[in-house]
Amino acid sequence: MSDPPPQTRAPHGLGARLALVALALPLAVLAEVSIALFVIWIVGVSTLFVGVGIALLLAAMLGTRLVAGLHRQYASRVLAVPIARPYLRSAPGAGPVRRLSTVLTDPASWRDWAWLLVNATVGFALQILTFTLFIAGVFYLIYPFLWAVTPRQVFSSPFGFYTINHLADALVLVPIGLFFLSLWWLTALPIARGYARLAVSLLAPTKGSALRARVSQLTTSRAETVDTQAAELRRIERDLHDGAQARLVSLGMSLGLAEELLARDPEAARSLLAEARAATTSALAELRDLVRGIHPPVLADRGLDGAVRALALASPLPTTVSVALPGRLPAPVESAGYFAVAECLTNAIKHSRARSIAIDIGHADGRLQLRVRDDGQGGASLAGGTGLSGIQRRLAAFDGQLSLESPPGGPTEVRMSLPCELSSPRTSPSSGTA
Template identity: 50%
Template sequence: MSAEAGFGFRRGGIAALRGLWLVPAMIPGLVLFCLTVTFLPLMIIGIGVLVVPVLVVATRSLADLARRRSLAWTGVEIPRPYRPEPEYDRGIPGVVQRCRHVLADPATWRDLLWLIADWVVGLFLSILALGFIAQGVFGLLHPFLWETLVDAGDSGWYTFLKVDSDGRAMLAVLLGIAYIFIGFAIAPAMLKAHAVFTRSLLAPTQKAEMRLRVAQLTVSRTDAVDASAAELRRIERDLHDGAQARLVAMGMNLGAAEALLETNPEAARALLTETREASAKALHELRDLVRGIHPPVLADRGLGDAVRALALESPLHVDVTVDVPGRLEAPVESAGYFAVNEVLTNVAKHAAAQNVWIDVRYRAGRLRIEVTDDGRGGAALEKGTGLRGIERRLGTFDGTLALVSPQGGPTTVTMELPCVLSSPKTSPS
């Protein structure tokens, strides 16, 4: 048997066993369906109002498990279609509001339909391949069993083959081998078909996708406005506390030096020296401020060289790999640059890392930035505002952030931004 054939059998066997596992996995769904349809009529006496939202949450958890399983086993991604949870009042009014919210969500009823439909369509798709394999194994046993079966009153039919002799039993063996091959061959396709069927019920409808998209854009717009306002306040504060204060002091020093120029030249010279130093510091602060708004290296040489400049300034050992065959749009480059800058700052402050690897790539209309460190791990989006800020910054461009950080490390932050190349590359990477 060739390695390719062996891989095919192994893949088919894994798919068949996964299909078998789906059968007991459907049992909790059937229980939830029965409980939900039982308590729905009891809403008129109040009991259902308390119980139905709990059952809906359990159903959604089961549906989320099916989504993750579909992605892990077949690569079929199933987005969540549920409406965002609003703020509820406290006490009984809040319970009633929550019940109304979940029942008004069309995804709730599609989940219920999935629970019961999975026992019909899903069950068939799950066990079809295993049924062929089991039938094939039964065919392999016919040379030893056919006489016993006929003596016990069996008709002797093996699918479409009448087995009433040793010769026919050997034909049953050949037919059984064919069934086994068919079972292993169709198992991955049946598992994929089950995932597609699941997606047809658990994924958002076109109308729901539009509603979720509008909600996401509303949040992104709010985040963008808040981020812009915060950036303006930072610039104003830096100007007021830094360069502006130094420029005011320089004006006062020059006025004092002018008054002392004839009466006390030495004091005037000292004030002019102090003013010159203050002007150098003010210029340095202004350059830092401009660099914080849009670094010159980013404007001149693009994201790759700007990230390399960050790596050189970092106290850690940073390896950078860049594969971006052109210049990106300026807003996307800026978002990617400041996201990498924030991640590197977080690593230096909190990760206790020695080495960092940054991989910047452009593939299929998306900029992908992966930052990995060898620190202690344990990072989480919920633990601080830094990563959440990056996520909000990327969200304004429809970008995403994924974090993998087990205890003990390593930590990997993956950021993706949809974008297009606006010009050919002008600098080496």
């Protein structure tokens, strides 16, 4: 499931009403297209066992979902709420017949078909009403001007029974224009919102489909988390085997040789003990690095604030850190946030050619908000193999979200959020530059 778009304010004012007028005719045309699509559905179902029936149904499916998607976007903007796609997904690698079967058995498809009929009738009438009220209001408001600048026979009888012989007669129509414009002003937004709610009632996910999508998302994120944890365990095992374990084996051999040489060659034994001490130091350093990669001690001691500042201090690029957390976060959330920021910071250092990096951390609406921004060359993508997809999988295990803005030429901004509650108070927000 894609991340829902951020909520915005519902449109209002003159600009919003004029936008609704501009959209009225295109939406009315889509309403008539709905009739054509419904007819194609009927013909396709009637000829399903003929070769042309499958082609017609596939075409109708694509057209219907395109029209429904446009109306979801319209309703989302009018109501200022995100509206997700409710459709079931076909199995990977499914052929046209299997995909068509999924569409025909998908409850959301039947609701789309119902929407085609509703949109072709009620939707068409509502859009034409909004457009007509506005055009009529403007027409009668400027009628005296039109009467004055055109030949008399063109605008001489606006109602068929009221003949205009003088400009004063034309001015009588101005209040009618004001009446229509006032009616349009009062009804444009209510009509749009009612139309949008009607669309939502048929095109938005139902509780059942939302639950199925949620279960599918959790199943996918759980599988990805298990895979990630298995890969992390293999990495730890490999690091232990190739690093600290090898050094400890070498240390044991050096100590054994030193024990044998101690009596007959003290100088050689002393040299082996010095090598053993150096190997011990190296093994401890590798173990510390390994532990830091699993869960940094600074994260446990100083929380997300101190751990991220430690990352910034170690960064070769000027890195600004701004933290506004009113309390301590749960340890799993701190760990996920820390490693997400660390990966973003590593990506920026390695790939962005940036001159500076900014990290912002905050908490709002029960979610940890993370932002990493660099002034580099841009062009990053979630499919670019730079670790962002791994961050997305890590956050998905916590029901987190990641969004990326990285136009060519930069800047690149990664926004992440995790649901969490604060566990202990904090004195004040802090900021600084490393």
